[in-house]
Amino acid sequence: MNRFLTQAAIAASLPTLLLACSPQTTPDADTTSESAPEEEVAAATDGTGELTIRANGEDFVRQGFVTKDGWEVSFDHVYVTLTGITAYQSDPPFDAEAGGTPEATETVAIAETVTVDLAEGDDNAEPIMVKSVEAPAGRYNALSWQMMPAAEGPAAGQTIWMQGTATKAGETIDFVVKLDPELEYVCGDFVGDERKGILNADEAADLEATFHFDHLFGDGEAPADDDINTGALGFDPLAAIADGGTLDVDMAALEAQLTPEEYQTLMGILPSLGHVGEGHCEETQLVDS
Amino acid sequence: MKGFGSALRSGLQHLGIVAIAMGSLPGVAIAHGAHIQARTATAMEIQATYDSGEPLAEATVQVFAPDDPQTPVYTGLTDADGKFVFVPTAPGNWEVSVRQAGHGDIAVVPVESEGAIASTFTNDAGLSLLQRGIVAGAVTWGCVGTALFFGRRGKQ
Secondary structure, three states, rough: OHHHHHHHHHHHHHHHHOOOOOOOOOOOOOOOOOOOHHHHHOOOOOOOEEEEEEEEEHHHHHHHHOOOOOOEEEEEEEEEEEEEEEEEEEEOOOOOOOOOOOOOOEEEEEEOOOEOOOOOOOOOOOOOOEEEEEOOEOOEEEEEEOOOOOOOOOOOOOOEEEEEEEEEOOEEEEEEEEOEEEEEEEOOOOOOOOOOOOEOOOOOOEEEEEEOOHHHHOOOOOOOOOOHHHHHOHHHHHHHHEEEOOEOOHHHHHHOOOOOHHHHHHHHHHHHHHEOOEEEEEEEEEEEO | OOOOOOOOOOOOOOOOOOOOOOOOOOOOOOOEEEEEEEEOOOOOEEEEEEEOOOEEOOOOOEEOOOEEEOOEEEEEEOOOOEEEEEEEEEEEEEEEEEEEEEEEEEEEHHHOOOHHHHHOOOOOOOOOOEEEEEEEEEEOOOOOOOOOOEEEOOOO
């Protein structure tokens, strides 16, 4: 009888198995339950909470990585300078592909220009805090910021300052790469392991500007024909213009010493560095210094 | 970084509802017997693709109900065609997050009563660097609808 039941169950299920439905679909909750969620979603009129903006260079910056062309790169400092940081409660949700400006019911702007070191801390450091402000409760589902040369500090005059070491086949290059374009990113909702920007009254939430440096150098752990590598500059072009194991270049030097194709590749990649987690942004290069 | 800079390709199909005929098992009390129940419901299918048309196969999916954007109601992986099916159980904006290999997108799908996608839905969400289409469409599940589940019957 058990055998009969097994066959019956299989027979009943077979049409489903033959359809292209998602076999790994895993209901994580009783979708028929009518009970209210444990945590209410904040409305814009529910008071205020603490909204923290963070900047994240990901493990590529914190822990180092192997580039698409086999260089083992580690960073001492990756300074980025952010300004015009604005968080939005956008309704409807902002579509970065469509572009434009979020239709905001609430807007929180950070007045300061802030330089942060994405490589600060140890291998497992948290994303770097840019600024924390009191903000109206609600759902912040869009974030924009600009990048511009720092006015002062260790990265003065540069938008992105990368300092570190690259090693390959016994060769070591100590590098400082200084880039000074002005960039703008307008992004939608954070895409990642967890949701961000949901701010309830008297509580805290964060938003994150994420920087994907694998777009610049590629990823040695990905296949050579993967898009992350075919579109990346890699480190070989930089190693080729190093002098005695040292590379200290700014944008003008890169334009003069890289091939035109390499330089254009670099300039084409820079606007793509900014994300919100794994979500993409509308990117604009304001100034090509 | 697939699909640099080109426009997102997306589409919207009709929703479908299928009635399910269910046969009953022999009415015999059997220990650990499989008890099959089914009901009719409307399922929604999304498909995640690059603008090249290449599907995002085995991409991580999280589906969030309108009343709780923090806790996914469904999680899983897209199939080989980049498709994922779920059942919107209430009207409102359902959010579907699809992520793979450092790239991701969230589609917001407005659902009306009876599980229909709102006519205002244009599905133009997309990406600028990695173009991706998330296509909401129709699914009809044969034989067992949205709520096939097996319940163990205790010994009698």
